[in-house]
Amino acid sequence: MGRKIWVFDTTLRDGEQVPGAKLNLYEKVEIAQQLKKLGVDIIEAGFPASSQGDFDAVKAVAQKVGNTNDIMITALARAVQADIDSVYNAVKYAENPMIHMVLGTSDIHVEKKFSKSKDQILQIGVDAVKYAKTLLPQVQYSTEDASRSDFEYLWKTIEAVMKAGATMINVPDTVGFAEPEEFGAMIYKLNDRMKNLNDSVLLSVHCHNDLGMATANTLAAIKNGADKVECTINGIGERAGNAALEEVVMALKTRSSIYNATTRINTKEIMNTSRLVSSFMGLDVQVNKAITGDNAFAHSSGIHQDGLLKSRDAYEIVHPEDVGLDDMELVLTARSGRHAVKNALEKLGFSNLSNEEFEGIFDGFLKLADAKKEVYDHDLYVIVESYYEKHDANHANATHYSEQFFDIVDLQVVSNASFPSASVKIRKGGEVLKASAVGSGPIDALYSAIADIVQIDVKLVEYNINSVSRGKEALGKVKITIEHEGAKYIAKAADTDILKASAMAYINAINSIVVANLTPVTN
Ligand SMILES: CC(=O)SCCNC(=O)CCNC(=O)[C@H](O)C(C)(C)COP(=O)(O)OP(=O)(O)OC[C@H]1O[C@@H](n2cnc3c(N)ncnc32)[C@H](O)[C@@H]1OP(=O)(O)O
Ligand SMILES: CC(C)C(=O)C(=O)O
Ligand SMILES: [Mn+2]
Numbered sequence: 001m002g003r004k005i006w007v008f009d010t011t012l013r014d015g016e017q018v019p020g021a022k023l024n025l026y027e028k029v030e031i032a033q034q035l036k037k038l039g040v041d042i043i044e045a046g047f048p049a050s051s052q053g054d055f056d057a058v059k060a061v062a063q064k065v066g067n068t069n070d071i072m073i074t075a076l077a078r079a080v081q082a083d084i085d086s087v088y089n090a091v092k093y094a095e096n097p098m099i100h101m102v103l104g105t106s107d108i109h110v111e112k113k114f115s116k117s118k119d120q121i122l123q124i125g126v127d128a129v130k131y132a133k134t135l136l137p138q139v140q141y142s143t144e145d146a147s148r149s150d151f152e153y154l155w156k157t158i159e160a161v162m163k164a165g166a167t168m169i170n171v172p173d174t175v176g177f178a179e180p181e182e183f184g185a186m187i188y189k190l191n192d193r194m195k196n197l198n199d200s201v202l203l204s205v206h207c208h209n210d211l212g213m214a215t216a217n218t219l220a221a222i223k224n225g226a227d228k229v230e231c232t233i234n235g236i237g238e239r240a241g242n243a244a245l246e247e248v249v250m251a252l253k254t255r256s257s258i259y260n261a262t263t264r265i266n267t268k269e270i271m272n273t274s275r276l277v278s279s280f281m282g283l284d285v286q287v288n289k290a291i292t293g294d295n296a297f298a299h300s301s302g303i304h305q306d307g308l309l310k311s312r313d314a315y316e317i318v319h320p321e322d323v324g325l326d327d328m329e330l331v332l333t334a335r336s337g338r339h340a341v342k343n344a345l346e347k348l349g350f351s352n353l354s355n356e357e358f359e360g361i362f363d364g365f366l367k368l369a370d371a372k373k374e375v376y377d378h379d380l381y382v383i384v385e386s387y388y389e390k391h392d393a394n395h396a397n398a399t400h401y402s403e404q405f406f407d408i409v410d411l412q413v414v415s416n417a418s419f420p421s422a423s424v425k426i427r428k429g430g431e432v433l434k435a436s437a438v439g440s441g442p443i444d445a446l447y448s449a450i451a452d453i454v455q456i457d458v459k460l461v462e463y464n465i466n467s468v469s470r471g472k473e474a475l476g477k478v479k480i481t482i483e484h485e486g487a488k489y490i491a492k493a494a495d496t497d498i499l500k501a502s503a504m505a506y507i508n509a510i511n512s513i514v515v516a517n518l519t520p521v522t523n
Helices: 025-038 052-064 081-091 107-113 118-135 151-163 180-197 214-223 245-254 267-281 302-310 338-348 355-371 377-391 442-454 498-516
Strands: 006-009 042-044 072-078 097-104 139-144 168-173 202-207 228-231 406-414 421-428 431-438 459-467 476-484 487-495
Touching: 006 202, 006 245, 025 042, 025 052, 025 267, 052 072, 052 081, 072 081, 081 097, 081 118, 097 107, 097 118, 097 168, 107 118, 118 139, 118 151, 139 151, 151 168, 151 180, 168 180, 168 214, 168 228, 180 202, 180 214, 202 214, 214 228, 214 245, 228 245, 245 267, 302 338, 338 355, 338 377, 355 377, 377 498, 406 442, 406 498, 421 442, 431 442, 442 498, 459 498, 476 498, 487 498
Parallel strands: 006 042, 006 228, 042 072, 072 097, 097 139, 139 168, 168 202, 202 228
Antiparallel strands: 406 421, 421 431, 459 476, 476 487
16 A cells, blocks of 8 residues: 555646637536545635636636545645635635745756845745645645745745744746656755645645656656646646656555555546547647557457467556546557457457468458558458358358448548538448438538448547648548447548548448447358
């Protein structure tokens, strides 16, 4: 188990400082509800003095999510009375509210930002804490730019604001300048002095990722006595972002013998939270992002897939189930080998293949995989079918699986303000079917036309488009999730034509539904 580390989530404050990520009241409350489910100890809901909209959103979070004592709701203020009043008036509706204030301690801040003396700034901080304490018992003081501050002045500030009544001291590496060993040593010294002064005051850290070391610095701080960590979901935040909650929490769990520390986080809610934040903020998660990236639990090369099939621990240190995913993903590509392809075929029911049959099918797989980025289950059926058609037309596996699947033949999409429309031609077996539709936008029209042909009842749950490379020849990569009879189907497709990629992703997902409803092969 180890000692408890408090998790302070600032997705709704520092995370929302990402350009374009602004949330409305409803979205903030929804994310805060999910953060509560995730098990964070403290939610920083915003900066109420910045606008009426944010004041209202913080107040709504305090009322709707902070209605229990086991979660603390806070928001940020400068060391000025009006900001502190705004925070108080917004968070006071929570059962367990806190005022958070920030004031710089580095020479750069004191001299260049504020044009004041160190003594003057220290006094402003002390006065602000004393004022906040007249409003609420819980007050956090953040020494902005702590990692670039003169250590003795930093300590003098911390000592003074602790004596003024601060209940949590947050030490930010505001510009991501710190290095783990150096930051750990600083936290060790601060912790020692703080605990001697008043051991009920929590020591917190807030690390930024400008040099890619936010998680490492946060973990170094924990090793050296920090009681609390400030994080965001998916590591979003000002500039290069903050320490990612999921990385810090899973590192503590996975390397528990090193850290001997634990959090209250229900790790099975990590993926749900990550997806909600990403979709509400319109911020895609980098595919290779640790823990929450699309590829974090996807394995595509033959040597790894073979190893995983023999023993999961060969290439898996975090179990996907622990963060709320169903399973690892073995992606079939031209880099896959025989073990992975055999495993995929067995899952579809093709389990009694002779060596000769399998080698023939594997050969067909490699040819298709070289032409495509990813090989789907429905592609495997078609490969198996064409193998037997060539070699043993009377074999049961020569069944006309391909007649069940859909394939885009052609499409035309008109995008304009008043009348977006689409026409598609789709092949199913020997037949080419056509349909046209209008929609609220070009993709909506396209998907309506396809839906008209396939006649499978689905709901589009998520649509994502990304550019894979750069310039005019860049591939548009579309990832969609659709729902059919309560089950979710995820599919991807890439093409230089984004409308074609959108249509192909939809058809891939439809074909997954067809596969799921095929009678299992018995041979
Ligand atoms: C490291 C961080 O992430 S800190 C948090 C960052 N978050 C935000 O900035 C929240 C959004 N900000 C805002 O909405 C606005 O900037 C406001 C409402 C805070 C202030 O707006 P304005 O009054 O128009 O001031 P503006 O933003 O232009 O300048 C900041 C002022 O605050 C002062 N200030 C900056 N930090 C602090 C602080 N910690 N304590 C006291 N005063 C501060 C600056 O010196 C400057 O004052 P000046 O006008 O006397 O020179
Ligand atoms: C407000 C403080 C904690 C902050 O965001 C920073 O210093 O990065
Ligand atoms: Mn910050």
